[in-house]
Amino acid sequence: MVEAPARCPVCHSNEMVPVYHSGTKTSLSSLCQILPGAKIVSYCSECGHLAGTGVVDTDQFYETDYRILLDDDEEDQVYEIRGDEIISRTDHQMAVLHGKAGLAANIRVLDYGCAKAAMARRITRGVPGIDMHLFDVSHMYETFWDKFVAREKQAVHRTPEAWDGRFDLVTSFFAFEHIPDPKASIAHVARLLKPGGLFHMIVPDVTGNAADFIVIDHVNHFTRSSVARLMTDSGFGEIDIDTTSYRGALIVTGRKTGTPPSAPVNDAEKAEVLAQARELAQFWSTAADRIRASEPEENGSGGSAIYGSGFYGAFIHANLKRPEAVACFLDKSPWQQGKSLFDTPIMAPADLPGNVDTVYAGLNPAIAHQVMNSQPWAGREGLRVVYLQDSAE
Ligand SMILES: [Zn+2]
Structure with missing residues (x-):
């Protein structure tokens, strides 16, 4: 029996309001796998986060079952098609990163939750001489990593102590929505950065990306208010949340400044999140019926x-x-x-x-x-x- 999330993974509040229940025994993952468990989403009335139920055994799932783009080196996803031109996800992420962070040779970078490290590879190609490091929670990507990053610059499950305070830039592309304890992981990122270092993260924006709401492997559906709370609680300042440069995603940057947590988010913003979550719940609840009713x-x-x-x-x-x-x-x-x-x-x-x-x-x-x-x-x-x-x- 799947239980609704009882505690907010971002701010640890217990003030959770259930907004969606799939009523199913199985749910789809973001990789279109059919996995056991209903999808339930709850709204945090403290920070405006949307927390969802996840896969049954998270550690096992990411160690062996979350096999994203493992077919070949150059496999990618489509971000957009303009006429006959295909803009890949990594190309667009690279363009966005260039606009947000000062990429230069010799800066020390860690890609956090890098999976196959297609993006880290794209960065090292685009900026020769950049000092790339990789981190994830599975060993299955190592053959890809070995092609361009030395073993001592790779870490699985834990990072070496020597990496603390080491990085000018930590990047994270579509990883934090999967992480059951994002508060611990953002604190980990803060620890790894040098004082003044930059964190650049992209996560789905549930308000422009309805699929994010019901996929079973996304336990976090970040909102502007919850992602700001996540960052400030771990001592990030100069926070920028860009909702327009990447369709269906939030681009979040923040600097490790040690700034004390900021004032709570305003009620109007949170009310809007709740209204949007209810709309998404309504959309998914009727979508299945609509498909069946249209069947020839x-x-x-x-x-x-x-x-x-x-x-x-x-x-x-x-x-x-x-x-x-x-x-x-x-x-x-x-x-x-x-x-x-x-x-x-x-x-x-x-x-x-x-x-x-x-x-x-x-x-x-x-x-x-x-x-x-x-x-x-x-x-x-x-x-x-x-x-x-x-x-x-
Ligand atoms: Zn919260």
Whole structure:
């Protein structure tokens, strides 16, 4: 039996208000794995954080099961497609990092929760001479790390004492949403930095990224107010929270200044978080019903396709009464095409089979209508597009 989070992982308050319960026995992970446990989200009325239930055995999951992008060296994710140009996640993260931190040769950097270290590698390529170090909670990425960072600059589970006070910059890309005790981890980051050192972190922004709300491996759904609280409680100052430079994410920077904790967040900001959380809960509670209600009849249908082989696409597949009617997933990412998800092939959108009569838009609702309307087969006779949510316009 999964219990709602009873204590806020950011500020340790017990004033938690339940806002969402999936009512399911299993939940999807951010890597589209089906894992045991319901997803429950609670709102912290002290700091405005949204805390979620997590995977059953966290240590084991990250040691062996969280296998992100382990297929090859250059595998990446799509951040955005502009015309025919694909902007990868690491390229965009690099551009953002350049704008926030003074990257220079010889500065000592640690990538905290680096996984395969694709981003650390991108940084070392972009800034030759930078002194890169790596930290994560799994040994399974070491063969990737060994290709560009010496063993003495790698740490798994614990960092050596000699690393305390050593770093000019600590980066963390999409790691803190997974960490059950973010308060301990941010204190760890503060300890590793030199006085005046910079911490640069990117985490999902649940208000622009509905998937973040229900994936079982994201135990933290940070808000502006909760991430500010996390940082100030560990002695960070000069905190900047950028909600616009990375779609669906918060870019947070702060300097280790030893500044005392700041005043509590204002009630209006927290009320807005609670209202948004309730909207997300409503969205996910009705999305599954909406998919099933739109399912074509068993006879007389040419089959269906799901556009998007990421989380939203997986969610649709997992909630169909007859998932076997799905002929394929469609995905514009060259790293996804040719693979499969739930034993169903992933193909380029242009290759949509002619007999398919239903396409489910398995995309972030914020962009789904725009993406579907720009497809070469948009408006094809007899083709129906099913959305998780009506267009906002
Ligand atoms: Zn809190």
